Amino acid sequence: MNDTIIAISTPPGYGGLGIVRLSGRKSLSISKRIFRPRRKCWRDISARTSILGDIFDSEKKEFIDEAFLAYFPAPRSYTRENVVEISCHGSPVILEEVVRLGIRAGARPAHPGEFTLRAYLGGRMDIIQAEAVNDLITAASLHQAKISLGQLRGxxxxxxxxxxxxxxxxxxxxxxxxxxxxxxxxxxxxxxxxxxxxxxxxxxxxxxxxxxxxAMTEGLNLAIVGRANVGKSTLFNALLDHERAIVSPYPGTTRDYLRERIKIKGSFFHLIDMAGLERPSHPVEKDGIRRSRELASRADGILFVLDASRNESQADLGLIEKFKKKRMILVFNKADLPGRIDRSKCRAVIPTSRSIGVSALKGTNIARLKNAIWETFSAGESIHEDVILxxxxxxxxxxxxxxxxxxxxxxxxxxxxxxxxxxxxxxxxxxxxxxxxxxxxxxxxxxxxxxxxxx
Ligand SMILES: Nc1nc2c(ncn2[C@@H]2O[C@H](COP(=O)(O)OP(=O)(O)OP(=O)(O)O)[C@@H](O)[C@H]2O)c(=O)[nH]1
Ligand SMILES: [Mg+2]
Missing domain, CATH: 1.20.120.430 (tRNA modification GTPase MnmE domain 2)
Structure with a gap:
């Protein structure tokens, strides 16, 4: 804590600007050895305002870059220590040189998260807020960013x-x-x-x-479950919006499982297309079916697909029953064909689940299904800041x-x-x-x- 730390605070690579930050007791005195103000002298520097100047290597007597420097004296700074931010051109070569000069002048390279660690140790924030800082930076969506900002603000x-x-x-x-x-x-x-x-x-x-x-940070696993040929792979492709899985009129097409990520309103879902849960007619299918059962039982939720153009079978109802304890959406597929399934009979097996009619082939109701997925498996719009990440x-x-x-x-x-x-x-x-x-x-x-x- 007694050391003054230094690091590049902008992401690696080329950019319009790049910022080097220092925190610690000696931030300003170290800066004075590597930065020369143009018009103002150091005496005139006021807190939290930028001054123009040059980065200067006093050993080689060379200018490195033009830069702005801002000084945030303790305790009104991010870390509650003296902080200096130097905005240079966003060149990795320059930025690394500024850090090198800073280290030569008495700073030490910062560890990952060390500025925020100091903010926490200095009592500026608690650990929930510190976690939120990183969540905000790595947020996968604006929705999550809002939640993290709420937590950052306490x-x-x-x-x-x-x-x-x-x-x-x-x-x-x-x-x-x-x-x-x-x-x-x-x-x-x-x-x-x-x-x-x-x-x-x-x-x-x-x-x-x-x-x-x-769901917001990692994504939930959703297994697409149903008997062979009901249109699971077609639905998988429709949800992904591209032809990822092979589709064919022959039952038993999918054997290995496929897993792909989709994003619905800022939440991630890993869709898993798999073999139909059916009596196997080929030795390879047998293994596929065993894996499907395993994946379905481990999934966070299930999209249960039924072929609405056929009468429901005992096997369909038995399968729904089997996964009853899971959160599930019943998807009545092939709604473009004349309907024969008794929907209420299927729904009666799992009355609390949502159901929806779609045509995976024609793309009908896919947007509504996405919304239903979001509302069922992620908590939907009802949540604001109090989400545990x-x-x-x-x-x-x-x-x-x-x-x-x-x-x-x-x-x-x-x-x-x-x-x-x-x-x-x-x-x-x-x-x-x-x-x-x-x-x-x-x-x-x-x-x-x-x-x-x-x-
Ligand atoms: N009319 C119509 N046909 C569909 C629809 N969805 C799928 N199909 C057809 O149903 C057949 C089977 O589709 P798949 O997506 O391969 O079915 P699956 O459930 O993945 O089958 P398996 O992998 O064998 O278990 C194909 O001929 C599809 O074109 C739909 O919404 N409407
Ligand atoms: Mg398939």
């Missing part, structure tokens, strides 16, 4: 703070019931239970939002939830307040780890190593 942190104060309040009320039972300072078990339930509801909603978060956060929220659930259980079983308070108290360290108030070094290293150098 939206999620405030919710966690509220959660902590609710938990702490509850613990003190439970403990007051133990110490001052006569004086009415405590809380009746019924009210404690209903408070816990409310807190749990909020936490569980956050945990559930991780699915949406994962990281497994780390989800796991900690789960630990908090377990502790509170145990507390609730004890309350309901009529255990003394003491025991309940003890269970609820177990949630606190996990809440502390969420915001980074309780620091686990390994976790910190993991978080900041995902950053680029210069951020």
């Amino acid at each position: 939206g999620l942190s405030r919710r966690i703070e509220l959660l902590r104060s609710q938990v702490v309040d509850l613990i003190s009320l439970l403990e007051a019931s133990i110490e001052f039972p006569e004086e009415g300072l405590g809380i009746p078990p019924g009210e404690a239970a209903s408070r816990l339930e409310k807190i749990l509801q909020a936490i569980n909603a956050l945990i559930a939002s991780y699915e949406t978060g994962r 990281h497994m780390r956060q989800k796991t900690l929220f789960e630990q908090v939830s377990f502790a509170l659930e145990d507390g609730l259980k004890r309350l309901r079983e009529g255990h003394p307040e003491e025991i309940c308070a003890e269970e609820v108290r177990r949630a606190l360290p996990f809440i502390g780890q969420l915001t980074g108030e309780i620091r686990v070094d390994e976790v910190m290293t993991n978080i900041f190593s995902r950053f680029c150098v210069g951020k």
